[in-house]
Structure formats: structure tokens, C-alpha cells
Amino acid sequence: xxxxxxxxNKSNYDNTKEKKIQEDTDKEELTNxxxxxxxxxxxxxxxxxxxxxxxxxxxxxEPKGDTPNTEQETTxxxxxxxxxxxxxxxxxxxxxxxxxxxxxxxxxxxxLCILYFGYYQMTHVALPDFTGxxxxxxxxxxxxxxxxxxxxxxxxxxxxxxxxxxxxxxxxSKIKKGAELTINVSTGADPEEKLKLPDFMTMKKxxxxxxxxxxxxxxxxxxxxxxxxxEKGKAARFEIVNKEVTKENYKRKDKANMYYSxxxxxxxxxISVPDFTKKMKTEVESWAKTNDIKVTYEEAxxxxxxxxSIISQSIAKDQKVAxxxxxxxTVSLGKGYTVPNFADYTQEEAGTxxxxxxVQAKSVFTNNVPYGQLxxxxxxxxxxxxxxxxxxxxxxYSAGQPYLKDLRGSTVEGDLQKxxxxxxxxxxxxxxxxxxxxxxxxxxxxxxGMSAYNLYVPLEYTVSLDVSLGNLAGASNYxxxxxxxxxxxxxxxxxEAK
Numbered sequence: 001x002x003x004x005x006x007x008x009n010k011s012n013y014d015n016t017k018e019k020k021i022q023e024d025t026d027k028e029e030l031t032n033x034x035x036x037x038x039x040x041x042x043x044x045x046x047x048x049x050x051x052x053x054x055x056x057x058x059x060x061x062e063p064k065g066d067t068p069n070t071e072q073e074t075t076x077x078x079x080x081x082x083x084x085x086x087x088x089x090x091x092x093x094x095x096x097x098x099x100x101x102x103x104x105x106x107x108x109x110x111x112l113c114i115l116y117f118g119y120y121q122m123t124h125v126a127l128p129d130f131t132g133x134x135x136x137x138x139x140x141x142x143x144x145x146x147x148x149x150x151x152x153x154x155x156x157x158x159x160x161x162x163x164x165x166x167x168x169x170x171x172x173s174k175i176k177k178g179a180e181l182t183i184n185v186s187t188g189a190d191p192e193e194k195l196k197l198p199d200f201m202t203m204k205k206x207x208x209x210x211x212x213x214x215x216x217x218x219x220x221x222x223x224x225x226x227x228x229x230x231e232k233g234k235a236a237r238f239e240i241v242n243k244e245v246t247k248e249n250y251k252r253k254d255k256a257n258m259y260y261s262x263x264x265x266x267x268x269x270x271i272s273v274p275d276f277t278k279k280m281k282t283e284v285e286s287w288a289k290t291n292d293i294k295v296t297y298e299e300a301x302x303x304x305x306x307x308x309s310i311i312s313q314s315i316a317k318d319q320k321v322a323x324x325x326x327x328x329x330t331v332s333l334g335k336g337y338t339v340p341n342f343a344d345y346t347q348e349e350a351g352t353x354x355x356x357x358x359v360q361a362k363s364v365f366t367n368n369v370p371y372g373q374l375x376x377x378x379x380x381x382x383x384x385x386x387x388x389x390x391x392x393x394x395x396x397y398s399a400g401q402p403y404l405k406d407l408r409g410s411t412v413e414g415d416l417q418k419x420x421x422x423x424x425x426x427x428x429x430x431x432x433x434x435x436x437x438x439x440x441x442x443x444x445x446x447x448x449g450m451s452a453y454n455l456y457v458p459l460e461y462t463v464s465l466d467v468s469l470g471n472l473a474g475a476s477n478y479x480x481x482x483x484x485x486x487x488x489x490x491x492x493x494x495x496e497a498k
Contacts, residue, residue, distance in 0.1 A: 301336025444470030
């Protein structure tokens with residue numbers, strides 16, 4: 001500190017002050033030159049340009065110890081003078097400097113804009129116009145661009161189902177990824193709306209199609225079908241699928257069919273007919289179903305062709321037919337049986353007349369057919385019977401006129417019912433009897449009298465029988481069994497007491 005104060009004398013102070021004044025003067029001259037527009041290339045002479053009041057160097061005697069400082073000051077002034085002589089001032093310096101800063105600012109701004117634009121482009125996406133397009137297309141776009149899609153559904157007759165009616169954000173707008181986009185989608189016309197159905201039967205097909213399109217009645221189907229009776233294009237019929245729905249309460253959701261004629265169907269004859277002879281019926285059925293051929297089956301007996309096999313066909317082998325054509329085949333029923341005229345056989349021969357037939361031969365009483373002759377047979381002579389038919393035949397022969405035998409003394413009351421049934425009633429004669437109990441020495445229950453016997457009687461006849469009570473002297477101790485007692489058995493015969 002003492003060294004610093006010792007070096008800081010009056011001479012140093014004056015030199016420092018002079019240096020400060022010189023620097024201020026140089027700055028002022030430079031400013032004046034710029035203001036006056038004088039050339040900066042001219043060297044500045046400090047000696048001629050010093051202001052009058054400039055304080056020159058003061059020659060003051062300094063102590064020997066201060067000589068280095070004086071030399072340093074002189075050297076500094078010399079260098080400053082040389083530097084001032086060599087300095088040239090550019091008048092466009094400030095403009096260039098301003099332009100430089102301006103360009104740097106513009107460049108920085110552009111860089112920031114580019115960075116922001118790139119970021120905006122990466123995080124936002126341009127929205128297309130989905131109006132009138134399919135919902136699936138909007139979903140695909142939303143998935144690819146990471147946009148949440150909110151779908152509002154609305155009934156619409158003008159816009160088809162699953163197509164976009166409108167969107168909340170306009171076409172071309174930028175939407176941020178991850179944001180939500182709301183679109184309004186059509187679900188088609190209201191299915192619950194009632195429709196007033198016109199008379200389709202009086203309308204042309206083109207008119208019906210237009211009505212369906214205008215009213216969005218997609219559940220009404222137009223069906224063409226072949227018809228043998230209607231010309232092509234004619235209305236055939238209108239049917240509502242649900243039978244509970246009528247034309248008056250028909251709604252758009254109800255299904256209905258409108259049929260139109262395609263005319264008579266014609267097919268090319270390109271189907272070859274096989275030879276079905278001796279083949280099974282099932283083979284014909286399968287072929288007919290595959291080729292859509294109408295087959296009529298007839299039946300006949302055959303001793304050579306097994307049952308369920310084909311005997312003959314109406315169309316020969318290898319002939320060509322078309323779809324819907326008809327074919328008739330005859331199917332074997334196996335061996336047949338011809339019913340004979342049983343008048344040519346006796347009752348005993350009838351049972352074995354035809355092998356394979358079950359013949360039930362029976363004799364019945366008649367008033368006008370001689371004994372042993374044929375009265376009737378259940379199946380007419382000459383009829384062909386097959387395994388498909390009932391092979392039982394009933395044949396009736398005449399037993400002549402009923403003959404009433406003498407039953408006295410040999411018949412007991414208990415045998416009367418069976419005897420009259422076997423002899424008369426089972427053979428068609430309604431011969432009845434009545435019983436009258438009488439006093440007699442014959443065993444009790446014995447037939448002791450008849451109103452008629454040993455003679456021919458008509459088919460309708462009643463005979464009166466006397467049956468012994470066995471109550472007179474000399475009567476036998478024989479007593480009929482309980483099953484042979486007259487009053488307790490028989491068809492309630494009429495009892496008469498003598």
C-alpha cells in the first residue's frame with residue numbers, strides 16, 4: 001500500500017488526466033465526422049485537430065525514480081496515435097449490424113415456426129368429409145389416426161342404414177389425435193312406422209319396385225317363380241309372412257313377399273334314362289330326386305320279378321328327358337294269386353284249392369239253393385291278389401233247408417242251447433225253442449214232447465219242447481247235473497206249466 005502511494009505522484013496524476021482527456025477528444029471528433037459525413041478513411045492528426053482548450057503535456061521535472069513511468073506514458077501515447085492513424089470507420093457498419101441481428105431473429109423465428117409446424121402436424125390430422133360414406137370407413141380412419149369415434153344413431157328415410165348423416169367437425173378441420181369425433185349415423189327408416197300398402201296385384205313390377213324404394217320397405221321381397229298358367233311378368237300373389245299381420249296394421253319391419261310369374265319353365269332334354277328293369281324301387285326314387293323327374297308308380301304282381309323291383313318303365317333306356325318330365329314305372333308286388341270260382345270246388349276241396357290263399361269254407365242254410373252248391377265268395381273270381389292284399393277268402397256253401405230232428409227221450413234240457421246253436425244258428429238259420437215243464441215219470445229234464453219234429457222248417461222258426469219234471473211214480477232216481485237244469489240255463493226259454 002505504501003509502495004502504491006509512493007508511486008502515485010503528481011506526474012502520474014497529470015499523465016492519467018491527460019490520457020482521459022485525449023480519449024474523450026478522440027471520441028468527440030469521431031462523432032463529428034460521422035455527423036458531417038466526412039471520410040473516415042482520412043488519417044486524423046492529433047496535433048492539428050486538437051481543440052484549443054486541450055491541455056498539452058506538462059513538462060514537470062520528476063524525480064529520477066519516476067523515469068520509467070514517463071517512458072511508459074510516452075510509449076502509450078505513441079501507440080494510441082498510431083492506432084488512431086490506422087483506424088477506418090465503415091458508414092454501413094450499423095446497417096450491417098442491424099441486418100445481421102434482423103436475419104438472426106428471422107431465422108430463429110422460422111426455426112421456431114418449423115418446429116411448431118412439425119409438432120402440430122405430428123399431433124393433429126386433417127378431417128375428411130364422411131357425410132354419405134359408410135360407418136365402417138369412418139371407423140377405419142379413426143383407428144388409423146388414433147381418434148376416438150362417437151357414433152350417434154338416427155332413423156332416416158333419406159340416408160341408407162350405416163351411412164353418415166353429418167359430423168360435428170367440418171371437413172378439412174384439424175383434429176388432435178386422441179380427441180373425440182362425433183358423427184351422426186343413419187339406422188335406416190323407422191321399422192315401427194306403419195305403411196299404407198297399395199294394391200300390388202294391379203301394379204306393374206317396376207311400379208312396385210319404385211314404391212318399395214320410396215318408402216324404404218326393404219322387407220317386401222319381389223320373387224319370380226315359374227307358372228304354367230300365368231304369362232311372364234304377371235302378378236301371382238302377395239303374402240305377408242306373419243299371418244297375424246294384415247294390410248291395415250302392416251309396419252315397415254314386417255316381412256312380405258310379392259310373387260311374379262316367370263312363365264312356363266322349359267328345360268333341355270339332356271338327361272339320359274337308365275334301364276330300371278329288375279332294379280329296386282329305391283334306385284328309381286333316388287335318380288328321380290337328383291334329376292327332378294316326376295315319377296308315377298304303378299303296381300303289379302309278377303312271378304319272375306321280386307317284390308319292390310321294377311317290372312317295366314314308360315320311357316325306354318337311354319332316351320333323353322328334361323327336368324320336370326314324367327316317367328311311369330311298374331313295381332312288382334311279388335307272386336300274384338288269381339282267385340278261382342269256388343263253384344268248381346266242393347266245401348272240402350275249397351280249403352286247398354289255391355296255394356298261398358287262406359280259404360274259409362262254411363255251409364249255411366238256404367231256402368232256395370240246393371245242398372252243397374256255392375252261395376257266395378268274399379273275393380270275386382278272377383281277382384289278382386298280391387302280398388299287399390288280404391289273402392283270406394271266405395266261401396259259403398248251401399247246407400239246404402233246416403231239418404228239425406226228433407229230440408224226445410234222447411236229449412236233456414242242458415244240451416238244448418248248444419245243440420240248437422251248432423245245428424241251426426251257426427249256419428244262418430234262426431231256429432228258436434220254448435220249454436214247457438210237464439209231469440212225467442221220465443228222468444227230470446228229459447225232453448218228452450215236441451210241437452214239431454222230423455220235418456224241414458223255414459229259416460225263421462220256433463219249436464215248443466216239453467221237459468219232464470220227474471215227479472210221477474216209476475220215475476228214475478236220475479237227477480240232471482246243475483249245468484243241465486233247464487230253467488237255470490239256455491236263452492231264457494218260455495216255461496209253460498201243464
